[in-house]
Amino acid sequence: MLADPSRAAMVLALMDGRPRSAKKLALDAGVTAQTASAHLRKLVDANMLVWQGQGRSKYFRLTGADVAQAVEALSIIDVQRALPAAARELRFARCCYDHLAGRLGVALTEHLLRPGNTVLRDLGIELAALESSRRPLFRCCTDWTERRPHVAGALGAALLRRYMDERWLATVDGSRKLVVTPAGRSAFARFFALAPTFYAPD
């Protein structure tokens, strides 16, 4: 299913968890609308995508975080074998479905797990509100570039939402890549005790 370049492009475009219209996905993949339609049908039949009609448009998104996780696992093979410069930035920070992944995601998670930390309280994240949601509160998502865990699930999604709302992270031209804003640097330093040297290239 993912072996076809057009389908792969569509799925990768959806990896941020936000829905996209069929037309947008056709443009992303560089094919005509009717070709995209056939591909999207197959992806839906394979239970990888779901869609929702809205007016005359059809909005597609990944079926769930598990699909994103599997795709993550796959893309790593390519990334590690031939690593272009652009991919290095992707390794630093990217969104994986609806939460933060990459070196930054791992680092923030590690601080979150440190005994005695008060990050959630400091940020005003209400665990009670999250617990009422249907999805699991906390899920450990292994980061395939770092081989270390980062936080997913409802909490992971809530954290990323907060980072974006506060403008600590910004998306880059609609891709999955994320960059840290100046405000983000100071916020991560304050709340997560992230050293300035963390941002130095490896």
Add this chain to the structure above:
Amino acid sequence: MLADPSRAAMVLALMDGRPRSAKKLALDAGVTAQTASAHLRKLVDANMLVWQGQGRSKYFRLTGADVAQAVEALSIIDVQRALPAAARELRFARCCYDHLAGRLGVALTEHLLRPGNTVLRDLGIELAALESSRRPLFRCCTDWTERRPHVAGALGAALLRRYMDERWLATVDGSRKLVVTPAGRSAFARFFALAPTFYAPD
């Protein structure tokens, strides 16, 4: 690369980490020798397999545990979407490259991580000897069927080797599936405090 059924069959046949000749792999995939030759060439070019000549034969094996891990991640999608009865047994115990995976692998790992356990000493596993090997001693390999970690790396390989040497586990008709022998049941009960109810079908 894995989208082709013949190549997938070959790679799956190699998932136990042991090398196989080109002829054997051709039989596994159900194609002629010359077709297999072309596929194997591609897999080697893609850095997924390496080979070693021995006499007039060529023995292929996976490049490393990371390839096996990625393939594991992939196969789970299929398994979870349409689960035939045969796959259920695969979920219980299978070898992942060179270590134990599945429910059993996860359970044994959990006991190994329990504070105060003496499993390694009881089994006479020499950590010092393993530390001298080139590969990392301990690696955490996420089990995609269980979504929980199991032990990989040099220690994981040493443990599986021990299980096999002691005839606690047995391979099934050359597949990745493993079954627990009667001796294995009592051994796992003694060393890992594994309850008899563990073997009950879920």
Add this chain to the structure above:
DNA sequence: GGAACACTTCGGCCGCCGCCGAACAGTTTG
């Protein structure tokens, strides 16, 4: 109503790629 738009279905083209038969190269066995 008609025009613009999003998506789908149909038909046919084209190219890639997996497949095999045949022939060839290197190794082992007698």
Add this chain to the structure above:
DNA sequence: CAAACTGTTCGGCGGCGGCCGAAGTGTTCC
């Protein structure tokens, strides 16, 4: 040495599947 065996290269066949143009359905907007 010949015979047997493993793996490779070459050539050609065949089919699956991705691609697009054209036409059709449903929706929105004026």
